Amino acid sequence: MAISAVRHRDRGRVIPAQGDYDRDEMAHRLENWLGRVADASEVEVTGIEAPGESGFSSETMLVDARITAGDGLQDRHLVIRTEPTGETVFPSYDLGLQYRVMDSVARHSDVPIAPLLWFEPDRSTLGRPFFVMERVEGEVPPDNIPYSMQGFVLDASPAEQSRLQLSGIDVLADLHAIDLDTAGLKIVDQPEFGPTGLRQQLGYYDHYLHWATQGRPQPTLERARSWLGANLPDEPPPVLNWGDSRIGNIIYRDFQPVAVLDWEMVTLGPPEVDLAWYCMMHRFFTRNLGVPELPGFVSEEEVIHHYEKRSRHTVTDFGWYLLWGALRYGVIFLRIVKQREDDPDFAFTERDNPVIDLIDGLLDEVGA
Numbered sequence: 001m002a003i004s005a006v007r008h009r010d011r012g013r014v015i016p017a018q019g020d021y022d023r024d025e026m027a028h029r030l031e032n033w034l035g036r037v038a039d040a041s042e043v044e045v046t047g048i049e050a051p052g053e054s055g056f057s058s059e060t061m062l063v064d065a066r067i068t069a070g071d072g073l074q075d076r077h078l079v080i081r082t083e084p085t086g087e088t089v090f091p092s093y094d095l096g097l098q099y100r101v102m103d104s105v106a107r108h109s110d111v112p113i114a115p116l117l118w119f120e121p122d123r124s125t126l127g128r129p130f131f132v133m134e135r136v137e138g139e140v141p142p143d144n145i146p147y148s149m150q151g152f153v154l155d156a157s158p159a160e161q162s163r164l165q166l167s168g169i170d171v172l173a174d175l176h177a178i179d180l181d182t183a184g185l186k187i188v189d190q191p192e193f194g195p196t197g198l199r200q201q202l203g204y205y206d207h208y209l210h211w212a213t214q215g216r217p218q219p220t221l222e223r224a225r226s227w228l229g230a231n232l233p234d235e236p237p238p239v240l241n242w243g244d245s246r247i248g249n250i251i252y253r254d255f256q257p258v259a260v261l262d263w264e265m266v267t268l269g270p271p272e273v274d275l276a277w278y279c280m281m282h283r284f285f286t287r288n289l290g291v292p293e294l295p296g297f298v299s300e301e302e303v304i305h306h307y308e309k310r311s312r313h314t315v316t317d318f319g320w321y322l323l324w325g326a327l328r329y330g331v332i333f334l335r336i337v338k339q340r341e342d343d344p345d346f347a348f349t350e351r352d353n354p355v356i357d358l359i360d361g362l363l364d365e366v367g368a
Helices: 023-037 094-109 158-176 198-213 220-229 271-285 300-311 318-339 356-367
Strands: 041-049 059-069 074-081 118-121 130-134 239-241 250-253 256-260 268-269
Touching: 023 041, 023 059, 059 094, 094 118, 094 130, 158 239, 158 250, 158 256, 158 271, 158 300, 198 220, 198 268, 198 318, 220 318, 220 356, 239 271, 271 300, 271 318, 271 356, 318 356
Parallel strands: none
Antiparallel strands: 041 059, 059 074, 074 130, 118 130, 239 268, 250 256
């Protein structure tokens, strides 16, 4: 069966094809490539699967392979992340940068990262760049249907839910403690969008919004952007911002993080950026969707206190950062709408969707 004909629903969208190859051809290409990079005498790809649990922006394959090399025969369970195709979420991608960031985070902190194996910039194997990681066993809180509505998080005890939520905050504090110079992480700086920090992030999302809308008016997003620009907070020294910092991007085992995923949104900025995104996304999956709060999840105030105790950083202007997170999500959601414009089951539009409702509520909270 041709892989290009296998379609998996991911939060309602069709995941782009993983290349114009049938399964046998894909396996053959991967066997040849793995043989070279693993210095193996024999490679047999025994399984290829395209998961559809969470996420919009990257394409993923789960590959099982039997590799015979100098240390004998091994059954390897791999994850391959490829550069996306079609209607992409972000204006540009740099898989090599993501790989280098993950490698540096793994080497300079206790933040759990899936073991990285290889990055392949050449397009001759899969038609696009990709990198390969060892598969990490565990559970990921799903986006579709959200973890707040069904699944292992909802079914967990209050103590387990609390452990999951707060251990994710520990990940943020540990990430933000990395010394950018020692770890070589200033490579994520994008000076073409402005000075490092919030002004650079605002500049990037101005560019992103223009790219996503091509000039179509977005009254709510524009109102939020205007208020944010007029009320910029004082900034602490920048840290590494994971960017898409939420429990749905963490693999958990026994309700503790064992791998942090999805680094497409990595940047430099205040630690509040990640903390607010973490809280904002949980708001979205609970109160914004009309879902009761999970009994073991603590309040945003308690989340902030836990983060401050772990990081020794005093959190300020949290309402500003919540709105900033919601605006970023609103720009991203424009592209999700574009991806699904031909889906008759998708009822949302650019100006009428749950993220717009979230932004409206946060504008009221800050008195805008």
